[in-house]
Amino acid sequence: MTPVLEARNLVRDYYIPGSLLKKGKTVHAVKGVSFSVEQGKTLAIVGESGCGKSTLARIVTMIDPATSGDMLIDGQKVDIAKEKLTPEMRQKVQIVFQNPYGTLNPRKKIGDILTEPLIINTRMKADDRRDKAMAMLKKVGLEEKHYARYPHMFSGGQRQRIAIARALMLNPRLLVLDEPVSALDLSVQAQVLNLLADLQDEFQLTYVFISHDLSVVRYIADDVMVMYYGEAVEYGSREDVFSSPQHNYTQTLFAATPRADIDSIKARLARKAAA
Amino acid sequence: MALLEIENLAVEFQTSTGPFRAVDGVSLKVDAGEVLAIVGESGSGKSVSMLAAMGLLPWTAKVTADKLLFNGIDLLGMSPSDRRKIVGKDIAMIFQEPVASLNPCFTVGFQIEEVLRIHLGLDKAARRARAIELFELVGIPNPEERLGHYPHQMSGGQCQRVMIAIALSCNPKLLIADEPTTALDVTIQKQILDLLMRLQAEHGMGLIIITHNMGVVAETADRVIVQYKGRKIEEADVLSLFESPKSPYTRALLSALPDNATGDRLPTIAEFLSDDQIFAGAVR
Amino acid sequence: MAVVDTNAVPPSGVAPPSGLAEFWFYFSRNKGAVIGLAVFLVILLLAVFAPIVSPHSPSIQNRDVLLLPPAWSEGGQFTYMLGTDPVGRDILTRLIYGARFSLFIGLVVVSISVISGVMIGLVAGYFRGRTDTIIMRIMDIILAFPSLLLALVLVAVLGPGLLNAMIAISLVNLPHFVRLTRAAVMTERTKDYVIASKVAGAGTTRIMFLTILPNCLAPLIVQATLAFSAAILDAAALGFLGMGAQPPTPEWGTMLAEAREFIQRAWWVVTFPGLAILITVLAINLMGDGLRDALDPKLKRS
Numbered sequence: 001m002t003p004v005l006e007a008r009n010l011v012r013d014y015y016i017p018g019s020l021l022k023k024g025k026t027v028h029a030v031k032g033v034s035f036s037v038e039q040g041k042t043l044a045i046v047g048e049s050g051c052g053k054s055t056l057a058r059i060v061t062m063i064d065p066a067t068s069g070d071m072l073i074d075g076q077k078v079d080i081a082k083e084k085l086t087p088e089m090r091q092k093v094q095i096v097f098q099n100p101y102g103t104l105n106p107r108k109k110i111g112d113i114l115t116e117p118l119i120i121n122t123r124m125k126a127d128d129r130r131d132k133a134m135a136m137l138k139k140v141g142l143e144e145k146h147y148a149r150y151p152h153m154f155s156g157g158q159r160q161r162i163a164i165a166r167a168l169m170l171n172p173r174l175l176v177l178d179e180p181v182s183a184l185d186l187s188v189q190a191q192v193l194n195l196l197a198d199l200q201d202e203f204q205l206t207y208v209f210i211s212h213d214l215s216v217v218r219y220i221a222d223d224v225m226v227m228y229y230g231e232a233v234e235y236g237s238r239e240d241v242f243s244s245p246q247h248n249y250t251q252t253l254f255a256a257t258p259r260a261d262i263d264s265i266k267a268r269l270a271r272k273a274a275a
Numbered sequence: 276m277a278l279l280e281i282e283n284l285a286v287e288f289q290t291s292t293g294p295f296r297a298v299d300g301v302s303l304k305v306d307a308g309e310v311l312a313i314v315g316e317s318g319s320g321k322s323v324s325m326l327a328a329m330g331l332l333p334w335t336a337k338v339t340a341d342k343l344l345f346n347g348i349d350l351l352g353m354s355p356s357d358r359r360k361i362v363g364k365d366i367a368m369i370f371q372e373p374v375a376s377l378n379p380c381f382t383v384g385f386q387i388e389e390v391l392r393i394h395l396g397l398d399k400a401a402r403r404a405r406a407i408e409l410f411e412l413v414g415i416p417n418p419e420e421r422l423g424h425y426p427h428q429m430s431g432g433q434c435q436r437v438m439i440a441i442a443l444s445c446n447p448k449l450l451i452a453d454e455p456t457t458a459l460d461v462t463i464q465k466q467i468l469d470l471l472m473r474l475q476a477e478h479g480m481g482l483i484i485i486t487h488n489m490g491v492v493a494e495t496a497d498r499v500i501v502q503y504k505g506r507k508i509e510e511a512d513v514l515s516l517f518e519s520p521k522s523p524y525t526r527a528l529l530s531a532l533p534d535n536a537t538g539d540r541l542p543t544i545a546e547f548l549s550d551d552q553i554f555a556g557a558v559r
Numbered sequence: 560m561a562v563v564d565t566n567a568v569p570p571s572g573v574a575p576p577s578g579l580a581e582f583w584f585y586f587s588r589n590k591g592a593v594i595g596l597a598v599f600l601v602i603l604l605l606a607v608f609a610p611i612v613s614p615h616s617p618s619i620q621n622r623d624v625l626l627l628p629p630a631w632s633e634g635g636q637f638t639y640m641l642g643t644d645p646v647g648r649d650i651l652t653r654l655i656y657g658a659r660f661s662l663f664i665g666l667v668v669v670s671i672s673v674i675s676g677v678m679i680g681l682v683a684g685y686f687r688g689r690t691d692t693i694i695m696r697i698m699d700i701i702l703a704f705p706s707l708l709l710a711l712v713l714v715a716v717l718g719p720g721l722l723n724a725m726i727a728i729s730l731v732n733l734p735h736f737v738r739l740t741r742a743a744v745m746t747e748r749t750k751d752y753v754i755a756s757k758v759a760g761a762g763t764t765r766i767m768f769l770t771i772l773p774n775c776l777a778p779l780i781v782q783a784t785l786a787f788s789a790a791i792l793d794a795a796a797l798g799f800l801g802m803g804a805q806p807p808t809p810e811w812g813t814m815l816a817e818a819r820e821f822i823q824r825a826w827w828v829v830t831f832p833g834l835a836i837l838i839t840v841l842a843i844n845l846m847g848d849g850l851r852d853a854l855d856p857k858l859k860r861s
Contacts, residue, residue, distance in 0.1 A: 048460035049431075061758060090760045097751040105752045107773035117759035156317075166755065185316035185487060190531040190541035197540060212461060215490075219533035219541075256465035258490030260532060262517055265493050269514065275476070291584045 002075040003036040004174050004206040005043075005060065005093075010034070010069035012055050029055040031230040032069070037174070037223070040200065042207040044221035044238075046214065046253070051227040053210045057178045060208055061095040074173060087121050094167035098179035100159035104151040110137070110162055111147040117169045133169070140165045140195060157188030161195065168199065176208045181216060193220060214257045218242055226250045278449050278481040279305040279328070279366075282342035286320070286327045286505075289335045297323045297336075299505040305481045307448060310472075312496035312513070313485045314528075320505035321485045325451050329368055330358050346448065364394040367442035371454040373434035377426040383437045384422030387444060394445045409440040413470060432463035436470070443474065449481040456491065468495060489532055493517060501525050504550065508557045523548055523556040585853035592849020598842035606658040613652040614638060617809045621647035626825045642827040644818065650827065653809040654835050660810040661791045661839060664725055668790035669783050671729035676736025677779065681767050683737065684744025695741070698734035706731045707796055714802045721794075721810070724803040728793045732786050739782055743775035777854040784847035788840040795836050811836050 009032045018024030030052045037043045047053045058064040059071065065081035072078070073092055078085075097103045104113055114133035118124055124132070134147060140161040151159060160180060167175055177196070181189040193216070199205060211217050217224060217238075224241040226234035226249065233247040245251050286298040298320040305311045313321045327338045328350060343351040345366060350358065370376045378386060387409065388402040397405065403422070410418035413436040426434055435455060442450055452471060456464035472495060475482045484495055492499055492513065499516045501509040501524065509522040520526045529535060530542050548556075587593055605612055615638075627643040628635045635642060641650040683694040701709070713727035747753060748771060756770045797803030798812025806813055811832045818828035 048462060063754060063758065087760055090758075093758075095755070095758055097755070099751060102751040103755060105756075105770060105774070116756065116761070120760045120762075120765070163755070166759075170759070186489070186528060187316060187531050190533075193533070194540045214461075215533040219536055252462060256462045258465070258468075258488065258494045260489045260493040260517070260529075260534060262514070265514055265517055268494065291581050 001038065004039050004074060005208065006036040006070075006072040006075075007060070008034050008070040008072075010056065010059060010066045010071060012052070012059060012064070013067045028230055030059070030066075033225075033227070033230075033232045034069075035223075035225055035232065035235060037206055037208060039173075039206050040204050041222040042200070042209050042220055043223045043225060044217040045208065045210045045225050045227060046212065046217055047227035048212055048253075050229070052230040053227050054178060056227070057095065057176050057208070057210055060174075061093050061176045062090070063095075091121060091170040092173045093176060094170060094172040094174075095176045095178065096160070096163050096167050096180045098182055100156040100163065100183060103163045104159055104166075106151055109148050109150055110154075113151075113162065114166055114169055117166065121170060133165075136165045136169060137162075139199075141191070155188075157184050157192060160184065160192055164192075164195065164199070168203070168205075171203075172205075174206045174208065176210075178210045179212070180209075182211065182213065189216070196220070214254065226253065276347055277304045277344075278307050278309075278346060279303075279483075280342055280344040281324070281328060281340060284324055284327060284338070284340040284343065286323050286332065287337045287339075289337075297505055298327065301502065301505070301507045303500055303507070303510070305449065305483060307481050308475075308479045310475060310482045310484065310495055310497045312492040312499045313483060313502060314487065314489065314492050314499060315502035316487055318504055319502040321502050322453050323505075324502075325368070325453060325483065325485060329362050329366060329451070330355070331362075331368075360394075363390060364445040365447050366449045366451065367445070367447040368451040368453065369435070369438045369442050369455050372458050373431050373438050374426055374429075376438055377434055379426055382423050382425055383429070383434075384424075387422075387437070387441050390441055390444050405444070406440075409444055410437075412443070412474070413437075413440045414466075415440070430463075431459050432467065435459065435463075435467050439467075439470065439474070443478070446478065447480060449483070450475070451483045451485070453485045454487070455484070457486070457488070464491075471495070489529065501528070503553055506554060506557065508553065510558070521558045522553075524553045582853050586849045589849040589852050591845040592852070595842040595845025595849065598838065599846055602658050602839055602842070603662065605655050606662050609655050609659055613649075613655045614640070615649040615652045617648060617653045617656040618807055619648070623647065626821070626828070628825070629827050641831050642825070644814070644828050645821065645825075648809075650831055653814060654811070654831060656809045657811045657814065657832070657835065658839070660721070660804065660808065661794070661836075664721070664728075664794045664810075665787040665790045665843075667725050668728045668732065668794075669787050671726070672732040672736050672786060673779065673783055675729075676733050677740045677772070677775075679733075680737040680740025681744055681772065684741035685748060685763075685767050685771070687745075691741070694737070698737050701730070702734045704731075707793065710793060710797060711800065711802060714797060719802045719805060721804040721808065724794055724797045725790075727797075728790050731793070732789065735782060735786065736779065739778050740775055743778060744771055747771045747774050780854060781847055781851040784843060784850055788843035788847070791836065791843075792840055 010030055011032055012030040014027040014029055016025055016027060033056060035043060045053045045056065055064070059066050062078060062080050062085060065079065070077055073089065076089070078089060111130065111133055114136060115129045118129045118132065134144060137147060138144070142158065142161060146154070151162075154162070181192050184192060196207070197220070200207060209217070209220060221238045224234070224236065224238050225232050226241070226247065228249045234241055234245060234250045241250065245254060281304070282302045284298055284301045285296065288295045288297055301320070301324050303311065313324075315321045323332070326332050327336070328343060330350065332338065338351065340351055343349065345361065348361070377383065384406055387406045391397050391402045391405055406422055407418045410421060415421050415433060415436050429437070455471065456467050459467060468491065471482065474480070484491065486492060496513045498510070498512050500507055501522070503524055508524050509516070509520065511521070516525065517529065520529055527542070527548055533541065621643070624636070624639060624643045625647045626645055627639050629642045630637045630640050639649050639651070641654070643649055644653070679694055683691045710724070710727040710731050713730060714723050717723035717726065753766060753770055756766055761770065794803055794810070795812030795815065798810050799816045801816055804810035804813045806817055814832040815829060818832070821828045
């Protein structure tokens with residue numbers, strides 16, 4: 001079966017122009033990354049700041065073009081540098097951002113934010129649009145009365161739900177989630193993760209989930225890719241990567257993650273008493 | 276005598292919707308050499324309570340407490356000029372966003388030397404020597420060169436080290452760290468936490484770590500206080516808290532950790548707890 | 560099942576204030592702004608109901624009452640409350656009708672400046688690159704001239720008169736709005752919600768006008784209020800120099816021009832139009848200050 005998303009040797013370079021005093025230089029944000037994701041699965045991309053994961057997210061969402069390499073969505077090659085995106089292709093990949101406080105237009109009501117993708121891409125009548133938006137709003141756990149409110153009246157977790165609802169309005173095949181729960185509290189994080197799992201089951205969605213939080217990754221991922229300075233240093237199934245990480249950096253990452261289990265606490269307290 | 280003793284602290288803000296109680300009846304004690312973690316989600320009032328103790332809240336905040344003592348001295352009734360002599364010297368604080376916490380217009384050397392000049396009254400040569408000594412203490416390589424750098428030229432982790440150096444410059448008895456590693460990468464986070472713990476052990480300081488990350492709590496704390504919407508819900512030593520949490524809210528928090536997930540859906544607090552139930556289940 | 564969001568807003572079970580109520584809370588904290596608003600509303604009402612409110616006609620000359628002093632001075636009459644001018648017209652009436660002109664001038668100038676300034680600023684801020692550079696250099700050239708001088712030159716080219724004065728003042732105010740809009744657009748265009756609209760397939764026009772523009776309005780509203788008062792001042796200045804509204808139009812600046820030679824003999828012919836300009840401009844500026852406090856989130860104090 002064709003994977004929903006396939007990337008072959010994606011490269012992204014930024015050229016920073018020089019000025020009178022400095023020479024221009026090229027930043028290699030993504031240095032040849034390859035992976036694929038099947039329908040209904042979740043690929044987690046893990047890395048720290050500067051590793052290129054957000055740049056990769058923008059390439060997959062077709063916001064920025066890749067400098068070289070191929071990207072195939074549902075088997076079809078996409079290159080936004082060469083040709084303009086068709087509306088059909090545009091609808092296939094949607095994105096949810098990290099910061100819930102900047103992701104919704106502060107001057108628009110929730111209903112308008114949700115119906116905007118429909119207005120742009122379909123010829124549905126106003127009533128149909130409203131019905132569809134209302135249905136999606138309820139599906140992400142909000143209520144009818146929220147439809148006519150403004151974003152500043154909602155909490156971070158609620159805004160992320162609205163952002164997820166917006167991303168799903170066009171029935172995408174692939175959802176890119178750029179650290180969607182990093183800015184949320186623990187209990188809210190749990191709610192949003194549950195919601196994402198429910199939606200994935202119901203709509204057979206494919207996720208590319210970017211995160212730096214290994215405990216979240218271990219929980220939701222089917223496959224894991226670890227990025228470091230623009231390169232994919234580890235790529236495999238969740239079980240493989242977590243049980244036997246191959247690369248040095250992955251091992252460092254695992255070792256650095258704070259552990260919240262009883263045995264680690266006992267060990268630490270014992271070390272302290274002995275000192 | 277406890278280093279910091281707070282009893283029944285309450286902070287009320289004037290907002291456009293009326294008065295808002297950010298902290299409601301919180302009491303805590305920290306001894307010298309002890310690490311206390313205050314854990315809670317956003318809106319729990321954990322940062323506000325510490326800012327209130329330091330006297331760093333804006334004029335719209337009304338702070339009341341039965342007791343707010345530092346080493347037996349009453350912080351609440353102090354005049355601002357007296358408080359300034361203690362805050363920054365005997366009690367120090369580091370904040371969440373390291374790059375934003377430093378003044379972007381001045382070099383880091385100037386900023387650390389400023390603290391030394393105001394609180395310790397050292398002369399120029401002594402200040403520079405002490406600044407270099409502090410930078411070495413927090414693990415900043417090439418301290419002589421770094422003193423002349425600006426915050427925007429340094430990474431987040433290095434800025435946080437500078438903040439720790441500034442906080443430690445006058446050998447404080449109590450250090451309050453407000454989400455010190457939340458804005459940092461995981462590997463840098465580990466380095467900063469290790470640094471904080473090492474310095475705490477070496478200097479015998481009291482350390483209060485404010486965080487929402489249970490992993491950080493597990494790796495650093497001796498005792499833990501759990502807060503929710505301005506009230507204290509539970510207080511226990513770290514092992515008891517994780518092994519046998521007494522209040523329903525703490526149990527719900529721990530079970531929401533992805534690491535503790537049992538099924539393929541995470542239990543959420545909303546599924547079985549309302550605000551009233553949470554407050555009712557508080558274990559003082 | 561009620562969803563308990565632990566960082567839910569609002570804090571106590573009170574519904575969040577509607578936009579207008581919240582705006583008024585912050586606006587009313589500035590006492591000067593409230594006074595300014597009250598005075599401005601009085602002037603507005605007087606201007607709107609001028610024919611009903613004024614005791615006389617603004618243009619009919621009465622040879623019997625040339626240069627009558629104000630009612631409270633010796634020789635004054637109560638029917639001519641603030642006295643009369645050299646050709647026997649009631650000053651109070653002319654002031655009230657003059658308010659019409661001043662408010663009209665302010666409105667037209669601000670409308671032209673805002674609409675064209677916002678358009679140009681949007682284009683410059685959104686497209687950046689060469690377009691931006693060219694536009695901003697032209698704006699810099701306009702800004703390099705002292706505003707009144709440039710307005711004078713334009714009016715000299717176009718010919719004296721109220722309409723040409725308004726066009727000139729609009730052009731002089733244009734760069735301020737272009738700069739403001741451009742700065743706001745540059746800040747907003749990299750934000751997530753704009754990218755989200757792009758990912759939903761929105762085209763350039765939709766993003767510029769429907770997504771970004773509504774978020775740039777706060778500083779524009781403040782600037783528009785201040786430009787209103789500046790326009791009144793500039794029109795009065797042009798009128799005083801004889802390049803704006805022409806006599807017998809009862810525009811305050813023109814009234815000042817006509818009264819120049821009477822400063823010693825009949826102080827009221829000069830003072831009252833001057834006071835009218837002062838009070839109106841002050842009221843609008845105070846209002847603008849209050850607007851800035853209410854609309855600029857960074858200044859919110861709680």
